[in-house]
Amino acid sequence: MSRHPLRTWMLAGALAGSLSLSCREPEEPFPNIDELELLQSLHTPTHAPPKDPTNKYGDNPAAAALGERLFKDPGLSRCGTVSCQSCHDGEGRTVDTPTATGCDGQLTGRNPPTVLNSGYSTWFMWDGRADRLWNQALLPLLSPVEMASSPDILRARLSELYAEDYRALFGKLPAEETDDNLLLANFGKAIAAYERTLNRNDAPFDQDVVRFLAAVEAGTAEKDPAYLGLKTFVRKGQCAACHKGPMLSDDQFHNVGVKDQSGSQRGVATAGTEMLAWPFNSAGPYSDAPTGVESTRLQRLSSDLREKASEMEGAYKTPTLRNVTLTAPYMHTGEVKTLEDVIELYDKGGEASGSYAGVVSETIKPLELTDEEKRALLKLLESMTGAAK
Ligand code: HEC
Ligand code: HEC
Known part of the structure; x- marks a missing residue:
């Protein structure tokens, strides 16, 4: 990539002994060793969400059953009309508008x-505001x-409808x-138990990758129907640099140049710092992990926020x-x-600098x-939807 085009041209010319031959250097066969490793990381999860x-x-299961009822209960909101489900509904467990509507018609920022597969993640919210x-x-x-x-509203609603279930789990009315x-932490833990059951994997994509890897082994990779899509995803598009592993996410924060002029445009740079001081974080007193177990993860974020400040500026979680x-629609x-629009955005290398925070x-x-590569990439993205349950 970094090689000077003129030098490549001269080299190719010299090797071919004629200027009439193609001036492109022959491309390295796909996948190379590193790319093979990335491809092998792209498979449907082999187990339920890892223990938290x-x-x-x-x-x-009793916590999940209570959590499901709470997730769907608008009576937990001050206005009485908004539940978790209001904004995480339908097959995609989200809404089909850019933002969503909360109490009194207010719009989210x-x-x-989606909350599908959320049990596989360890950072939450686009900016890592929850861990x-x-x-x-x-x-x-x-x-x-x-x-x-x-x-107070939570306590009253729990007392009204869920008192015995709450006591059976948490030992008190x-x-x-x-x-x-x-009370808040217990509420969250029941909700999370439910969300951990909302998994949707086993996509046509997973079968394509398995078949493609077999073709690589057999030396027939180029003839495989998924060849161009996977090659674009892994090599030319660099998508798998961030979208890798069973969830097609590295669960890290990056700046991909999405236009954002809002007050919270700095992403994890501000939200991460706030989360580290939050009493509900996973190293705090409401966490069930033995002291210290979670702090390595938080310390790493803390040092990234200090030492890699420019990379964290305007960075959001890889979804x-x-x-x-x-x-749809996409991005934070x-x-x-x-x-198609997502692919165009990446193709141009993000929006113009200055229309978002950081670089x-x-x-x-x-x-x-x-x-042709865009079409193959689109087809690949479309194949990532799991079988309905
Ligand atoms: C009014 C709409 C709305 C309601 C109500 C709502 N959410 Fe969300 N949810 C959002 C928005 C918007 C985000 C992204 C916020 C952000 O990153 O700044 C989000 C993010 C999330 C995420 C993070 C997913 C990820 O991959 O980072 C989870 C999990 C989630 N919501 C679960 C819930 C639960 C549980 C409730 C109820 C207690 C709930 N939501 C209520 C709109 C809503
Ligand atoms: C540097 C890491 C990185 C690379 C490389 C990358 N992505 Fe992303 N991707 C992200 C992040 C971070 C977001 C969320 C960005 C935001 O909202 O600001 C995202 C968002 C997306 C979304 C939107 C998903 C949603 O639920 O809103 C799609 C689709 C996507 N990427 C596909 C791709 C494709 C295709 C490529 C390759 C052409 C690619 N990504 C390359 C990190 C990356």
């Missing part, structure tokens, strides 16, 4: 991500724009739980690409309407994809 040591109710699934749930509950609730924070056909702003990650640059 910070939530001892995470895999408790960002696009709701575990259970503590994430407290943010929409208490947000004045979303459910506008409070510990909600009315007896005088520690507001503990999963699983089920991406069900979750929800302003990118279709997958784009080094893999984000003009790609010069051909129409």
Whole structure:
């Protein structure tokens, strides 16, 4: 890539002994060793979401059953009309508009991500404002724009409809739980137990990758129907630099140059710092993990925020690409309407600098994809939607 085009041309000319032959150097066969490793990381998860040591109710079926009822209950909101489900509904478990509507018609600042497969992630919200699934749930509950609730409203509603279920799990009636924070954390842990059951994997994409890897072994990779799509995803488009592993996400933060002039445009640079000081974070007193277990993860974020400040500026979490056909519109702003538009955005190397905070990650640059490559990439993205249950 870094080789000077003129030198390449002269080399090719010299090797061929004639200027009339193609001046392109022969391309390295796809995949090379590193690319093969990336391809091998792209497979449907082989197990349920990994245990969350910070939530001892995470895999408790009674907690999941209570969590499901809470997730769907608008009575937990101050206005009485908004539940988690209001903004995480339908097949894609999101909305089909750029932002969503909370209490009194207020609009959220960002696009709701899907909650499908959320148990596989360890950072939540586009900007990493929450570091575990259970503590994430407290943010929409208490947000004045979303459910506008409070510990008192939560306690009253739990007492009204869920008192015995709550006691069976947490050992006290909600009315007896005088520690507001503990009440909130328990609520979050039940919700998370439910969300951990919302998984949708096993996509046609996964079968394509398995077949492609067999073709690589057999030396027939180029003849495989998924060849161009996977090659564009892994090599020319560099998509798999970030969208890798079973969830097609590295669960890290990057700046891909999405236009955002809002007050919260700095992404993880501001939100991450706030989360590190949050009493509900996974190293705090409401976490079920033994002291210290979660702090390595948080310390790494903390040092990234200091030492890689320019990379973290305007950076957002790499979303999963699983089920991406069900979750339009796209990006944290929800302003990118279709997958074709997403591909165009990457093809031009992000929006013009200055229309978002910070600078784009080094893999984000003009790609010069051909129409054929764009079509193959689109087909690949469309194949990532899992089988309906
Ligand atoms: C009014 C709409 C609205 C309501 C109500 C709502 N959400 Fe969300 N949800 C959003 C938006 C918008 C985001 C992204 C916010 C951000 O990143 O700034 C989000 C993000 C999330 C995420 C993070 C997903 C990820 O991959 O990072 C989870 C999980 C989630 N919501 C679950 C819930 C739960 C649980 C509730 C109820 C307690 C809930 N939501 C209520 C709109 C809503
Ligand atoms: C440097 C890491 C990185 C690279 C490279 C990258 N992405 Fe992304 N991708 C992200 C991040 C981060 C977001 C969210 C950005 C935002 O909203 O600001 C995202 C968002 C998306 C979305 C929107 C998903 C949703 O739910 O809104 C799609 C689709 C997507 N990427 C596909 C691709 C494709 C195709 C490529 C290759 C052409 C690619 N990505 C390359 C990190 C990356």
